Amino acid sequence: MSELVDCRGLSCPEPVMLARQALQETGNGTVQVVVSNAVALDNVTRAANQMGWQVSVEEEGEEFKLSIKK
Amino acid sequence: MRDRLSIIFAGAVVGLLAVILVLQGNPANMGFCVACFIRDIAGGLGLHRAGVVQFLRPEIIGLVLGAFVTALYVREFKSTGGSSPLMRFLLGMLMMTGALIFLGCPLRMILRLAGGDWNALVALPGYVLGVWFGTLFLKKGFTLGRSQVQTAVNGYAGPFIAAVLLILLVTAPAFIFFSEEGPGSMAAPLFLTLGAGLLVGILAQRTRLCTMGAIRDLILFKDYHLFLGFAAIFVVALVGNLFTGQFIPGFEDQPVAHVSSLWNFLGMTVVGFAAVLAGGCPMRQLILTGEGQSDALLTVFGMGTGAAFMHNFGLAGSPAGVSPAGQWIAIISLALLFIIGISNVNLHRKAKTKDYSKAS
Numbered sequence: 001m002s003e004l005v006d007c008r009g010l011s012c013p014e015p016v017m018l019a020r021q022a023l024q025e026t027g028n029g030t031v032q033v034v035v036s037n038a039v040a041l042d043n044v045t046r047a048a049n050q051m052g053w054q055v056s057v058e059e060e061g062e063e064f065k066l067s068i069k070k
Numbered sequence: 071m072r073d074r075l076s077i078i079f080a081g082a083v084v085g086l087l088a089v090i091l092v093l094q095g096n097p098a099n100m101g102f103c104v105a106c107f108i109r110d111i112a113g114g115l116g117l118h119r120a121g122v123v124q125f126l127r128p129e130i131i132g133l134v135l136g137a138f139v140t141a142l143y144v145r146e147f148k149s150t151g152g153s154s155p156l157m158r159f160l161l162g163m164l165m166m167t168g169a170l171i172f173l174g175c176p177l178r179m180i181l182r183l184a185g186g187d188w189n190a191l192v193a194l195p196g197y198v199l200g201v202w203f204g205t206l207f208l209k210k211g212f213t214l215g216r217s218q219v220q221t222a223v224n225g226y227a228g229p230f231i232a233a234v235l236l237i238l239l240v241t242a243p244a245f246i247f248f249s250e251e252g253p254g255s256m257a258a259p260l261f262l263t264l265g266a267g268l269l270v271g272i273l274a275q276r277t278r279l280c281t282m283g284a285i286r287d288l289i290l291f292k293d294y295h296l297f298l299g300f301a302a303i304f305v306v307a308l309v310g311n312l313f314t315g316q317f318i319p320g321f322e323d324q325p326v327a328h329v330s331s332l333w334n335f336l337g338m339t340v341v342g343f344a345a346v347l348a349g350g351c352p353m354r355q356l357i358l359t360g361e362g363q364s365d366a367l368l369t370v371f372g373m374g375t376g377a378a379f380m381h382n383f384g385l386a387g388s389p390a391g392v393s394p395a396g397q398w399i400a401i402i403s404l405a406l407l408f409i410i411g412i413s414n415v416n417l418h419r420k421a422k423t424k425d426y427s428k429a430s
Contacts, residue, residue, distance in 0.1 A: 003422040009153065009216030011349045012283075013208065013290060020291070022421035032425065038146045039278055046073070047291065062148070062219065 004032035007040055008063060015040040016047045023051055023068065033066040041066070073277075074298060080273035081302025087266040088181050088303075089310030091129075094258035098316070098325035099185040101307075102129060102270070103178035104352035105169035105341075106326075108370065109377035109386075110254050111235065114247050117374065118381035122252025126239040128260055130356060132267015134232040137275040137360025139268075144276075149225025151364030154214035157410060158365050161348035162355070162372020163379070167403045168200075168340025170377065170386040171333050171396060173326055175352040176281035176341060180300065182327065184307035186319035189327050189334050196335035197342040201285040204346020207411040208290065211419040212347065217365060225362025228370070232360075236264075253326055270353075271360060280354040282345035326389065333392040336400050343407045347414075 005022045007015035015035050022031050031053075035041050041064045045055045048068045058065045088101025100106060106123070113124030141147035169175050172193050174182060179197060182190035204212075238246050239260075249255040257263060273279065277299065284300035287293040311317040321329050328334070345351045348369050350358060355373070358366035380386040385396040392400070 004425045005421050006423050009150070009218060010213070011153070011217065013286065014213060016291065017208065018419075018421045025421065031422075037148065037150075038144075042278070046295065047293070050293070 004034055006034055007044070008034055008036040010040065011037075012039055012043050016043045019044045019068070020047055020051070023048065023053060028070045031068045033068060034063055035066070036063050074295065077277045077279060077295060077299040078302045080277040080279050081299035082306045083273055084177070084270055084279070085184070085303040085306030086310060087270065088307050089314060089316065091258045091262060091266055092316060093314060094262055095256055096258050096263070097253040097256045099182045099187060100174075100178060100253065100326060101181060102266075102353075103174050103181070104130065104133075104356060105166055105175035105373065105377075106173075106178060106253070108352070108373045109166070109170065109381070112374040112377040113249070113254060113381070116245070116247055117378040120381040120386075122249050123254040123381070124247035124249045125254045125257060126235050126246065127257070128236070128239060128264035129267040131232045131236045131239070132264045132269075133271040133274070133353065133356040134228055134360045136268035136271020137357040138229040138232075138271075140272045140275040141361040146275075147225065147362045149220045149222050149362045149364070150217045151220045151224050153217040153365050154414070155365060155368050157214055157414065158348060158369045159372040159375075160406070160410065161344045162369035163376035164403045164407060165341055165344040165348065165352060165369075166373040166376030167380060167385075167399060168337045168344065169352070170380045171337030171340070171392055171400045173328065173387050176338070176345070177303070177351070177353055179338060180281065180304050181307055182324070184304050184317075185311050186317045187324040187327055188319065188321045189324060189329060189331070192331045193334040193338040197338035198285055200339035200342025200344075201282060201346050202289055203339070203343045203407070204411070205286055205289045207415060208346065211416040212411055212414055213416050213419070214347075214349070214414060217363070220364060224364040227364065228359035228362070228367040271357065274353065274357045275360065280351050282342065282351040282354065285342070286346055328387055328389055328391045330387075330391045333387065333397060333400060336404065337387070340400060340403045340407065343404070347407065347410060
């Protein structure tokens, strides 16, 4: 079973803090993040981009799945 | 780049509208004050009987409805809640406590500063200190837990209440209180106040403008995105005040303000601290309410209740200063915030967990 950063139901800045922590721990590769609101989606995307990661987003019903790669 | 321009634009519009609203009748340096205006609404509903601060402020109604309509339009409206409702209610009360010690929410602090009220310059480092306290807990794993998707009625409650307040404002039944003197009697015409609220509600929903997030993100991530909005409010309001003769620098005789520096400082420390733990400044709570978050609505209810307590028990600051009881309540509020902070830290927080999302 793969790992992911589960930010569903969390409000900012928690999703950003968790995602940043995961990105720092990972170094490079792919990190999966799942969020459940547009604000978290925007903020995590912006934070990841600022850290030099590429983000692709998949919308699944009420949730957004982010694949963050470096 | 487009994001940055949007948030600067939103901040600039807030600053400009604030200047216009004061020119058209709002109390000085109070074009917008979310805490003051929620307090006025609590008074209008008779929850407190401070006769000079009772009015169903259309700006508040507009902020919620503007955010609501926008969230519906961009399909971001979602009924959610259930993330520590009691804590959020308490944090709303505490946020209002601090704001009524200082006499203004963070937004009014910026506007007071832009009007030359140097007492706000004393409050600003207090606010930053409060936000910093909050970030210490965030770093340690502070969380109010996850919210859940709720039935639609939870999300529509906030906008519905705003609409009812608007009807009560327009029809002015006898059981609604309207100040005949003092700040509560001073207001720009309805189309301006409501229009300004709606416009800012729309812009703040889109840009996530937040006077707490501005400082928090700088401290936590060195991210100045939201701070651009904060700065734009100040710069445009300052220039507007300079042009219209509303910039009157000094400590003494500032409108709806007092000169007790320690309490101005500590009042805003309470606001900043509470806002971080609650996840948004008073204005942001109204925007989230419009987006269907019942947790934010509870924070707003807490603010209204806090205002009632502060005025019913003579705890709120006034141009004469802060009463001894008010000073105690500021200290107690700060202590309560540390307790709330410590007791909601999740020491076992991990960023990554096993992927259960497909199973659910």
